[in-house]
Amino acid sequence: MARVKLAPLITSISGSIGGVTIQRNKYGISLRSKPLPPTKSTAAQQIVRKHILTIQAAWQALSDAQRLQWDRFLDFSGQTIKHNKSVKLSGHALYLKYQFLRLLSGRPLLTTITYIPMPTVKLFYRFRIAAGVLYLDFDGNVDVSEYYFVCKVTSPRHISKRFSPRGLRFMDTIYGDSGQFVITDPYISAFGVLPAVSATVHYELQWYSYLAPVYSGIITGTNLVV
Secondary structure, three states, rough: OOOOOEEEEEEOOEEEEEEEEEEEOOOOEEEEOOOOOOOOOOOOHHHHHHHHHHHHHHHHHOOOOHHHHHHHHHHOOOOOOEEEEEEEEEHHHHHHHHHHHHOOOOOOOOOOOOOOOOOOOEEEEEEEEEEOOOEEEEEOOOOHHHHHEEEEOOEEOEEEEHHHHHEEEEEEEEEEEOOOOOOOOHHHHOOOOOOOOOOEEEEEEEEEEEEOOEOOOOOOEEEEEO
């Protein structure tokens, strides 16, 4: 930090010059370096930005008639903005939200809209470790030809802690032939090691239809690993 002594030619000075900001305080005039904003983004942030750019470009490439279909679909689904249930989404907002869920879970963009409601989905049952593999189990077979989900999980938390979204990390689920979902590799990539049996982790799930631009609310909770 440098201090400036004013002379008869300059009686007042303020603002920014280059990489410094000029401030007046009780000691006189001071020059401070501007804090540099962080420029390095995480791999997860880069993926999100890539998906958003892809979706925005796809929306721009739609014809007026195709965009109108997304606007009109809301007359059927009635989806609203998050903080005001009396205000419906725009077709553009629906397109961004829904297509983002698809890209996050490794699905292609939806190009043909089908007028069907959100299907009844299976309930999340537990996290399970077997032979060094971390599974997501549901209370029945998930029909991935009709619907899928986006999943986020935390590192182990104290068993007494209520659900908190802090520390949630996206899990790129792998669907097995037996109907089980594996998240071993993404969990290790996010946290370094798998959770121990009896550890408590927090989770967030959101389902979406594979055939129509509809999705569930966000489901959250805590769960013991077995």
